[in-house]
Amino acid sequence: MDRRPRVDPGAIRGAANGVDEPVRVRPLDELDITAVADIAERSGGPRDAGFWEDRVTSFLRRDPEGALIAEVGGRAAGFMLGEVRRGEFGIAEPTGWIEFLGVDPELRGRAVGRLLAEALEAHFRARGAVAVRTLVDETMPGVAAFFASLGYAPAPMRPFVKSL
Amino acid sequence: MNMTEALLPKSYHAAVERWRDFYLPDHGFLEASWEKHFPREPRPKLCAWRECGMCGVVECGERKGEAKYERVAEMPEEQARHLFAMIRAQASTEFGSIQQHQLTLSRARDEEEQVWVLRMMADELRHGYQMLHLLVEDDWSAATGRGAADLVEEILSIRTGDHVLGAFNVDFDSFVDNIVFCALIDRVGKYQLAMQRVSAYAPMAESMPQMLREEAFHLAAGVVPMRRWVERAARGSVEIGLGMLQKVLAKWVPRGLEMFGDERGGGSNVRWGFKPTRNAEAQEAYYQELGRVVRDLNLRYLRARLPGLALAEAEALLARLEAERGSERGIRFEELLRLPHREFFRRRGVPAFRMVGLDGELFTDREEYVRHLARVLPESYLAGRDFHDYLQQLDRVVRGELEPGKAAAQSPSLRRVGGVCPCSRAVRWVVDEAAPSAGTTAV
Ligand SMILES: CC(C)(COP(=O)(O)OP(=O)(O)OC[C@H]1O[C@@H](n2cnc3c(N)ncnc32)[C@H](O)[C@@H]1OP(=O)(O)O)[C@@H](O)C(=O)NCCC(=O)NCCS
Ligand SMILES: [Fe+2]
Ligand SMILES: [Fe+2]
Numbered sequence: 001m002d003r004r005p006r007v008d009p010g011a012i013r014g015a016a017n018g019v020d021e022p023v024r025v026r027p028l029d030e031l032d033i034t035a036v037a038d039i040a041e042r043s044g045g046p047r048d049a050g051f052w053e054d055r056v057t058s059f060l061r062r063d064p065e066g067a068l069i070a071e072v073g074g075r076a077a078g079f080m081l082g083e084v085r086r087g088e089f090g091i092a093e094p095t096g097w098i099e100f101l102g103v104d105p106e107l108r109g110r111a112v113g114r115l116l117a118e119a120l121e122a123h124f125r126a127r128g129a130v131a132v133r134t135l136v137d138e139t140m141p142g143v144a145a146f147f148a149s150l151g152y153a154p155a156p157m158r159p160f161v162k163s164l
Numbered sequence: 165m166n167m168t169e170a171l172l173p174k175s176y177h178a179a180v181e182r183w184r185d186f187y188l189p190d191h192g193f194l195e196a197s198w199e200k201h202f203p204r205e206p207r208p209k210l211c212a213w214r215e216c217g218m219c220g221v222v223e224c225g226e227r228k229g230e231a232k233y234e235r236v237a238e239m240p241e242e243q244a245r246h247l248f249a250m251i252r253a254q255a256s257t258e259f260g261s262i263q264q265h266q267l268t269l270s271r272a273r274d275e276e277e278q279v280w281v282l283r284m285m286a287d288e289l290r291h292g293y294q295m296l297h298l299l300v301e302d303d304w305s306a307a308t309g310r311g312a313a314d315l316v317e318e319i320l321s322i323r324t325g326d327h328v329l330g331a332f333n334v335d336f337d338s339f340v341d342n343i344v345f346c347a348l349i350d351r352v353g354k355y356q357l358a359m360q361r362v363s364a365y366a367p368m369a370e371s372m373p374q375m376l377r378e379e380a381f382h383l384a385a386g387v388v389p390m391r392r393w394v395e396r397a398a399r400g401s402v403e404i405g406l407g408m409l410q411k412v413l414a415k416w417v418p419r420g421l422e423m424f425g426d427e428r429g430g431g432s433n434v435r436w437g438f439k440p441t442r443n444a445e446a447q448e449a450y451y452q453e454l455g456r457v458v459r460d461l462n463l464r465y466l467r468a469r470l471p472g473l474a475l476a477e478a479e480a481l482l483a484r485l486e487a488e489r490g491s492e493r494g495i496r497f498e499e500l501l502r503l504p505h506r507e508f509f510r511r512r513g514v515p516a517f518r519m520v521g522l523d524g525e526l527f528t529d530r531e532e533y534v535r536h537l538a539r540v541l542p543e544s545y546l547a548g549r550d551f552h553d554y555l556q557q558l559d560r561v562v563r564g565e566l567e568p569g570k571a572a573a574q575s576p577s578l579r580r581v582g583g584v585c586p587c588s589r590a591v592r593w594v595v596d597e598a599a600p601s602a603g604t605t606a607v
Binding site: 041060 | 456475
């Protein structure tokens with residue numbers, strides 16, 4: 001048996017560009033919180049372990065197969081969290097929303113992000129989504145380029161914000 | 165995901181609802197707190213879900229590649245009896261865990277943690293329901309000699325002390341038990357469900373995916389509060405320290421390991437295609453994973469003790485502390501959690517009644533071993549029936565009156581249960597449509 005039984009049999013394997021060891025994508029679990037928080041922290045995301053405990057637990061409750069982690073050589077290399085929702089911002093079609101993502105800065109540019117996105121899109125499709133959407137921070141041009149490479153186009157919708 | 169949803173026939177459904185009202189009286193509180201804690205998430209539903217589109221052929225064993233069984237009648241009687249025992253054991257754990265959690269649920273200090281456990285209990289009720297559905301949907305009379313009503317009644321009548329698996333007969337002493345149980349014992353559940361996902365009996369395999377999705381949260385409902393506790397302990401809180409957690413780990417780890425069955429067994433399951441893995445192999449994978457739980461908590465502790473420590477630095481520090489068993493930067497090795505040895509305090513399986521200490525040290529003197537146990541187990545547990553029974557059996561084994569292998573089988577059942585009213589014994593859960601009203605038939 002695998003060291004850890006997996007919820008999802010559809011975990012994918014692919015040899016990433018320039019990485020000797022294959023990338024393995026699987027649903028993440030509560031023991032991955034530390035790795036997720038670490039990658040996020042090193043990507044400039046929230047530095048608060050408690051924040052990631054809350055977020056990951058919430059995903060594990062609602063749709064554990066929509067929370068993915070990529071491993072290279074048994075070590076966490078990246079993560080992507082998303083969920084299918086309907087009616088969000090008046091969008092009627094079932095939509096897969098990518099909410100959080102991060103790839104270990106030392107392992108970027110080796111298709112880890114692409115494999116995560118492909119696996120999550122497959123999951124969204126299986127759950128009936130007809131489109132996938134996300135919000136990109138314009139101060140992070142790399143993220144926009146990443147989604148563009150994966151075939152995402154800017155949508156005619158802009159977030160507005162006001163401090164309270 | 166694509167699932168079918170089914171309900172039990174009315175009288176059985178009502179029986180489970182009656183059972184819920186009795187053993188899970190807080191389900192109303194869960195309903196009332198739902199929006200606050202789980203906004204927009206679907207509410208618990210008492211029903212059986214089966215996954216569509218799963219593998220239709222047997223995945224391991226002698227019949228590998230042949231079509232899975234859709235009905236019990238298609239399989240040899242010996243296999244049907246074996247499968248029935250598995251379903252009964254599974255159902256017993258689902259209902260049993262609710263009875264245990266209920267004992268100390270009200271002692272939670274934090275509303276979120278309490279509601280998480282309550283939601284988990286509602287899931288367990290659905291899991292039990294799912295197992296009953298397997299027994300009611302098919303005809304098990306040839307394998308069991310009994311009708312569905314009897315089978316359901318018998319399962320709903322099991323109480324703490326009579327459960328099939330030892331862990332479900334151990335009382336909870338505080339809310340720490342609720343949480344550690346989720347992290348450790350539900351983890352065994354995850355392994356069992358993941359194995360039964362390949363079951364040669366298609367209805368069993370199809371029952372697993374949704375149960376596994378729910379199980380993912382149960383494990384988080386255990387590990388996340390433990391992470392928060394060790395973090396608070398690192399910042400100086402004396403409420404739930406690592407010393408206490410260590411003792412509660414010592415109470416539950418041996419029981420979790422024993423839930424995999426005897427280390428020499430599991431061959432029939434594999435041969436008949438009910439599980440892909442023999443007991444020893446599954447138990448080993450579980451034990452390794454427990455090692456990751458303990459490591460995760462220790463890292464969280466170190467990083468909270470030394471704010472600013474990066475994960476890689478914390479990993480290196482932990483490795484040094486474990487290798488040298490010394491102290492560094494004001495943190496002593498003894499402060500950290502350690503995983504009890506796999507042979508520690510066992511009463512079933514290969515190491516049953518061997519006098520092995522927490523760190524694997526072997527004792528030869530009974531008195532010395534018992535003093536060791538008293539040092540490393542929770543005080544409240546020492547005062548309970550489970551430990552008392554263990555000591556009595558240990559004495560008989562030490563005196564040569566009882567073979568270790570037989571001792572476990574002869575465990576006296578618990579004679580009391582705390583928390584719930586003993587008159588539950590006299591309730592009949594399944595009420596015939598024609599019968600007057602809920603009742604009075606003694607079981
Ligand atoms: C965006 C991110 C996920 C990309 O991950 P990655 O594993 O490096 O991406 P991949 O190697 O799979 O790249 C896939 C495609 O995107 C392109 N791409 C990725 N990063 C890019 C960048 N910075 N600039 C231009 N293109 C980029 C790649 O060239 C590749 O294109 P191709 O397949 O057509 O050749 C990663 O850079 C990241 O984690 N960024 C920070 C995210 C963050 O801030 N998270 C905070 C926590 S929520
Ligand atoms: Fe369960
Ligand atoms: Fe569970």
